[in-house]
Amino acid sequence: MNVHIRQAEPAEAGLLTEIAHAAKRHWGYPENWIREWKSDLTITPDFIATNEMYVAVNQEEILGCCAIAFGESIVELEHMWIRPEHMGHGVARALFMYVRERAASLDLSALELSSDPNAEGFYKRMGATRIGEVRSEIEGQLRVLPRMMVSLAPKPKEERPGG
Numbered sequence: 001m002n003v004h005i006r007q008a009e010p011a012e013a014g015l016l017t018e019i020a021h022a023a024k025r026h027w028g029y030p031e032n033w034i035r036e037w038k039s040d041l042t043i044t045p046d047f048i049a050t051n052e053m054y055v056a057v058n059q060e061e062i063l064g065c066c067a068i069a070f071g072e073s074i075v076e077l078e079h080m081w082i083r084p085e086h087m088g089h090g091v092a093r094a095l096f097m098y099v100r101e102r103a104a105s106l107d108l109s110a111l112e113l114s115s116d117p118n119a120e121g122f123y124k125r126m127g128a129t130r131i132g133e134v135r136s137e138i139e140g141q142l143r144v145l146p147r148m149m150v151s152l153a154p155k156p157k158e159e160r161p162g163g
Contacts, residue, residue, distance in 0.1 A: 001058050003091055005098040008053035008065060010045035016055070016065045017043045019081045023064075026084040027118045033138055043079055053079070054099060056091045063091045066099055068111070075103065077113040077150070096126050104152040115146045123148050 008016065020041040024034060034041070043065070047053065052068040064082035068075060077099060082092050103111050114134050115123050123146075124130075132147035 001089060001091075003063065003094045004057045005054050005095060006057060008048050008055045008067075010048045012055065012062065013043050013045045013048055015062060016048075016053075016079070016081070017041065019062070019065060019083055020079065022084055023081040023087075024116075026087065027116065036138055047079075051078075052099075052102065054095060054102075056082075056095045064095055066095045068099055068103055068106075074112050075108050075110070077111045080113075080119070092122060093126070100126075100150060100152065108152055110152055111150045113148050113150070115148050117144070117146065120146045120148070123150075126150065 020043060021034060024037065024041055025031075043053070047067070047069075051070065053065060054067065055065045056063045062083075063086045064080075066080035067078045069078045077096075080092065080095065082095075100111070112131070113123065113128070115128075120130070128148040128150045130146050131149045134145040134147050136143045136145070
């Protein structure tokens with residue numbers, strides 16, 4: 001499969017939201033939890049326009065997405081979603097590596113993320129380390145999300161402008 005990474009377009013928000021819902025359902029969460037997470041799983045045109053959102057494409061099909069979201073004090077990797085039928089085929093790795101390189105090119109020192117527990121192993125394989133936990137509750141059940149960070153190596157001095 002030939003995966004190409006490009007910037008997402010605000011008009012693709014609906015499709016990317018569908019991919020997010022399908023990816024979350026893949027892990028077997030109850031449908032009422034999916035409904036509860038609707039706002040967290042929704043990718044809006046405004047989100048795409050105000051952050052660096054990328055899609056992985058094979059021919060004309062969008063296989064997955066992820067974003068670099070700029071907060072006031074940290075930069076987050078958000079909305080990493082892969083169509084379930086393409087999980088395990090290198091799409092997430094391609095997106096992650098692209099976004100990691102992009103973040104490094106912006107001279108960012110790290111990306112932080114809150115991982116679904118099912119995805120923690122993937123992020124560890126990509127070099128992320130656990131820096132904490134995010135605790136929440138849904139229908140009386142405690143959920144613990146790994147809080148992770150990816151350190152980005154600074155560019156060698158000779159590669160920097162004016163270096």
